[in-house]
Each structure stands twice: as C-alpha cells, then as structure tokens.
Amino acid sequence: MEKIPFDKDQDYSRESDILKVLGHPVRLKIVAGLLSESCNVKKIWECLGLPQATVSQHLALLKNKAIISGRREGVEVFYQVTCPEAQRIVSALFDAPAECHTAI
Numbered sequence: 001m002e003k004i005p006f007d008k009d010q011d012y013s014r015e016s017d018i019l020k021v022l023g024h025p026v027r028l029k030i031v032a033g034l035l036s037e038s039c040n041v042k043k044i045w046e047c048l049g050l051p052q053a054t055v056s057q058h059l060a061l062l063k064n065k066a067i068i069s070g071r072r073e074g075v076e077v078f079y080q081v082t083c084p085e086a087q088r089i090v091s092a093l094f095d096a097p098a099e100c101h102t103a104i
Helices: 013-022 025-036 041-048 052-064 084-095 098-102
Strands: 068-073 076-081
Touching: 013 025, 013 084, 025 041, 025 052, 025 068, 025 076, 025 084, 041 052, 041 076, 052 068, 052 076, 076 084
Parallel strands: none
Antiparallel strands: 068 076
C-alpha cells in the first residue's frame, strides 16, 4: 500500500469550513441544485418545500462562506455556486459509483 504524505505546513481551514457548511442536508441540496442552474430564492424554497425564511438563512450562510453568490436581476436575486472547492466536493459526491452510495 502506498504511503499518504501528510503536509504539516498545509492549512486546511478553508476546506474544513466548506465541509462543515455542506454537512447540512438542506445546504447540500441547495448547492447540488445550484450546480445545474442558477435560481432565485422563491424557486429554491418551492423546490425544497421549505419556508422562505429557512431557505434564506441557509443561503445567507452559504454566501457568508463564499460558496455561492447572488446576481440581481430587477427585484430578484439569482444564486449560483462560485466556490470551485464546493463544486468539486458536491460533484464528487454525486458522481461516485452506485456501489459507494449503497455502502453507506
């Protein structure tokens, strides 16, 4: 078996923060959905079946951690994923072979 090198000088704070934020099922669903298309808050809460206030709180946290950003179009704000690390993490989760999902 190949040894895994550990880099004692590498700071994984950003990656750890991203994983913490994505660790909530609602936020993971939001990011996964936003990877396929940008959406406004109304479409997000309608798709998730959650109250608007709940979705807004999750969006605020994702924005504060620089995982998503909003683009204003008139009175609406459309959200998209802007964090490449979060894109890779979520894509890796859902692109994993089926046997990985059943083993969990």
